[in-house]
Amino acid sequence: MAPAPDDDLHPLCHSRDLVDGGKGVSFDVNYAGQTCRAFAIRHQGRAHAYLNRCTHVAMELDWQPDHFFDDSASWLLCATHGAVYDPGSGECRGGPCRGGLFKIELVEHDGVVHWRSQYHLKPVEF
Numbered sequence: 001m002a003p004a005p006d007d008d009l010h011p012l013c014h015s016r017d018l019v020d021g022g023k024g025v026s027f028d029v030n031y032a033g034q035t036c037r038a039f040a041i042r043h044q045g046r047a048h049a050y051l052n053r054c055t056h057v058a059m060e061l062d063w064q065p066d067h068f069f070d071d072s073a074s075w076l077l078c079a080t081h082g083a084v085y086d087p088g089s090g091e092c093r094g095g096p097c098r099g100g101l102f103k104i105e106l107v108e109h110d111g112v113v114h115w116r117s118q119y120h121l122k123p124v125e126f
């Protein structure tokens, strides 16, 4: 299979900006024609990113900016009503969520994390 073209990849942050179980890095995407917040975190060594949109009510997960993990640094927690998501897959693991978070593919190389655009998920045009 031919590799995906590099113009699908968009620089997001330095690898060192994502500490395992620590604060996330927020960024904006155009999802289905609307500007949405998204975030990246690191969990068990791997970087993951999701739309910052709870599947209970379409609210952002973090009350305190860029705090997505619970106190145990094991789960992603929605601060509004306590929905719990798996950091590695975005799947709902407890609380009122209906389905999992929308996952955004990341590619990490040479110390830089990139996110990959796809159908319905594009960079925000300025």
Ligand code: FES
Pocket: 054, 055, 056, 057, 058, 059, 078, 079, 080, 081, 082, 083, 095, 096, 097
């Ligand atoms: S908005 Fe996230 S749990 Fe209700």
